Amino acid sequence: MQISLPxxxxxxxxxxxxxxxxxxxxxxxYTEQYYSLDDVGTRMWELFKVxxxxxxxxxxLLDIYNVEEEDLRxxxxxxxxxxxxxKLITTEV
Structure with missing residues (x-):
């Protein structure tokens, strides 16, 4: 099954x-709320920014981690x- 991503x-x-x-x-x-990301989430965030x-x-991410593409998606x-x-990101389809 194909995972839907923006x-x-x-x-x-x-x-x-x-x-x-x-x-x-x-x-x-804006809300003064804190959130944390683990090491993989941090890498994803950095790549979104760039x-x-x-x-x-x-x-x-596929180049960095030894993971199946479906699992990564x-x-x-x-x-x-x-x-x-x-509400930390905006997405475009």
Whole structure:
């Protein structure tokens, strides 16, 4: 089954990103809510900031991690859903 992903993921400019020992903290400056990302989530966030294009991000992650593309797409979709629900990103289809 094909996982549905947006074409673009853009971190919102009012979200502060601070890497910390391989993981990271996100602070929504508007709501003053903190969020944390593990090392893989941190790498995904960094790639969203640089590239935005989800297909490009997937290719970079496949080069970095020894993972099946379907598993990566499922994990990426889960993170995108959580970030979008927290209003930390915008997406384009």
């Amino acid at each position: 074409c673009q993921v853009i971190p919102k400019p009012d979200v502060l990103f601070q890497p910390l020992n391989g993981e990271s903290i996100l602070l929504d400056l 590239h935005g294009n989800v297909d490009t991000v997937i290719q970079h 499922r994990d990426l979709a889960g993170l995108i859903d959580k970030l979008a629900a927290a």
